[in-house]
Amino acid sequence: MYGELGNKLVQHAKRTLTLPHLPPYAAEIIRSMIREVRELDRSVTSTLTSLGGSIDPSSDPATACQVLVNYLCMRRNKRCLLAYHRVRADRLEEMCWSGVDVLERSAAQRQEGASDAEGSSLSPEEEEYARRYGDLLAAYKGQWTDIDLTGPLEPPRDLFIDVRVLKDAGEIQTEYGAITLTKNSQFYVRQADVERLIAQGYLQRLS
Amino acid sequence: MDIDDILADVSHDATPTETRELQELTRAWVAERVAPEILPYPERLMENVLERIRKQIELVEEQTGNMDPKANFRLIILQTELERFKFLVRSFLRARIAKIDKFPIHHLTDTSTISRLSASETQYLRAHHVLLSNHYQSSFLSQFPTALQRLDDTIGGISMIDAPDLDTAVFCRILRDLGKMLIEGKDREHHRELDLKRGEIFIVRWSSIKESVFAGDIELV
Numbered sequence: 001m002y003g004e005l006g007n008k009l010v011q012h013a014k015r016t017l018t019l020p021h022l023p024p025y026a027a028e029i030i031r032s033m034i035r036e037v038r039e040l041d042r043s044v045t046s047t048l049t050s051l052g053g054s055i056d057p058s059s060d061p062a063t064a065c066q067v068l069v070n071y072l073c074m075r076r077n078k079r080c081l082l083a084y085h086r087v088r089a090d091r092l093e094e095m096c097w098s099g100v101d102v103l104e105r106s107a108a109q110r111q112e113g114a115s116d117a118e119g120s121s122l123s124p125e126e127e128e129y130a131r132r133y134g135d136l137l138a139a140y141k142g143q144w145t146d147i148d149l150t151g152p153l154e155p156p157r158d159l160f161i162d163v164r165v166l167k168d169a170g171e172i173q174t175e176y177g178a179i180t181l182t183k184n185s186q187f188y189v190r191q192a193d194v195e196r197l198i199a200q201g202y203l204q205r206l207s
Numbered sequence: 208m209d210i211d212d213i214l215a216d217v218s219h220d221a222t223p224t225e226t227r228e229l230q231e232l233t234r235a236w237v238a239e240r241v242a243p244e245i246l247p248y249p250e251r252l253m254e255n256v257l258e259r260i261r262k263q264i265e266l267v268e269e270q271t272g273n274m275d276p277k278a279n280f281r282l283i284i285l286q287t288e289l290e291r292f293k294f295l296v297r298s299f300l301r302a303r304i305a306k307i308d309k310f311p312i313h314h315l316t317d318t319s320t321i322s323r324l325s326a327s328e329t330q331y332l333r334a335h336h337v338l339l340s341n342h343y344q345s346s347f348l349s350q351f352p353t354a355l356q357r358l359d360d361t362i363g364g365i366s367m368i369d370a371p372d373l374d375t376a377v378f379c380r381i382l383r384d385l386g387k388m389l390i391e392g393k394d395r396e397h398h399r400e401l402d403l404k405r406g407e408i409f410i411v412r413w414s415s416i417k418e419s420v421f422a423g424d425i426e427l428v
Contacts, residue, residue: 034350041352078355081347089342093308129342136338140331146260147293149300156290159283192290 003073005033006080013087022091025123030081037077040070092122092130096137097150099199151195161191162206169202225259229292232256236299238420238427241378243413244371245306245314247421248325256296263289303328306371311336312359313370373414378428380408385424390415 009029016023044067057064122130141149169181174193181187181202197203231252239246263285270282307314307328314320314332321329340358348356359368385403390411401409408428419425 030347034347037351037355041355074352074355078348078351082343082358085343085346086339089339090308123346125342125346128345129338132338133335136331136334139334140327143327144257144296144300146257146264147296147300149297151293151297153298153301155298156287156294159287159290190286 003076005029005036006077009033009080009084013084016087016091022088022121024121025088025126026084027123030084033077033081037074040074044070088126089129092126093133093137096130096134099150099196148195152199156191159190160188161194163187163189163194163198163203164206165202166204167202169197172197228252228255228259232292232295232299234426236295236302239299239302241427242420243373243375243377245303245320245323247323248303248328250325253296253325256292260289260292260296263292304331307332308335310369310371311339312368316359316368317370373417374412376410377413377416378408378410379416379420379425380428381405381425383424385419388415388419 009026012023012026012029047063047067051060051063137150164186165181165183168183171178171180172193174190179187179189181197186206194203198205231249235246235249235252267282267285267289270278303324307324311332314324315336321332324332343358344356348358357367381403382405384405387400388403390399390401391397401411403409403425416425420427
């Protein structure tokens, strides 16, 4: 049925919005949708050529309606595809902003999933997009030397915070000397020094 | 509104530049976060603020070795202030980027909007748009019939270009007596005249007060 795949894809996109991770790219549905569009386009073209390139809607309402419906289906498919890709691209951008290494993660997933033939959850185009967006973001960020644009958007309350080390993170340099972060130890440190490590999951903030 | 704002209202000229700039930055930040469309980039203000942040960082670095407890205490205050400034700037820039990302084609085609962006923001907008359209192209659009490959189609009754809703309601505070102003309703019967007196707060459509906000007569809250 026309449009059914589009519906499915939009449902996928809708679900993606509420999921914490990015589900696998729906390559199969997208391929079928592209096929559907091409078939519709062929049918429209053949109808039009058989009529000599133009239709008179008043004399032949049935054909005119058929062409119109086909057109609308193509446009709808396009909208569904755009929406799906935009949702995923937005998610990738969000990951870039929050400092998650998208490519590394997808590569890791691929290695894990190699046995069950699951593959990466990203399409090759999406990987490319994530990589280039990361570069773009780095370029834009680089113009603000003193301010880390990807920093937290919560207003800062305290200069110093209590943190607990969740994973060994080695030694870090701060203005107050070096600290060695070993697992399960607890420190009272300057927030700006450890923000990155909190975001990466090495440290946990204690309230 | 905090005590600084009240004081500033009373004696605007007496406040030092630093305090005024902080106020301006806070105001720009609040406005950017609530306005539906992107606001003019405060070039001069941002330059000054960034310059001061840089100086302050230098100062902090210079004094870090100092072990005098008094100096240390001062340093903590300096750093706290610095973090807050950085947060304001960061949040402000991020709010702008979020808007830029949301309506890329609208921003690219609307000349009045693009003039409100800073040079680097314009650059980012263009680069991001190219990236996104390439992504669509390579993912599926290139296999579409050519007539359907455009991203900015306006035929068929629906425009593909999303634009911010300029008629959303915003909260605003009047900064200067503006006299009577006609606020347009959805039709003639709903037009209303408001007497805009200083200090009053209204909820109105963004489109009807937009010009006054740009002129600095009204602030968003």
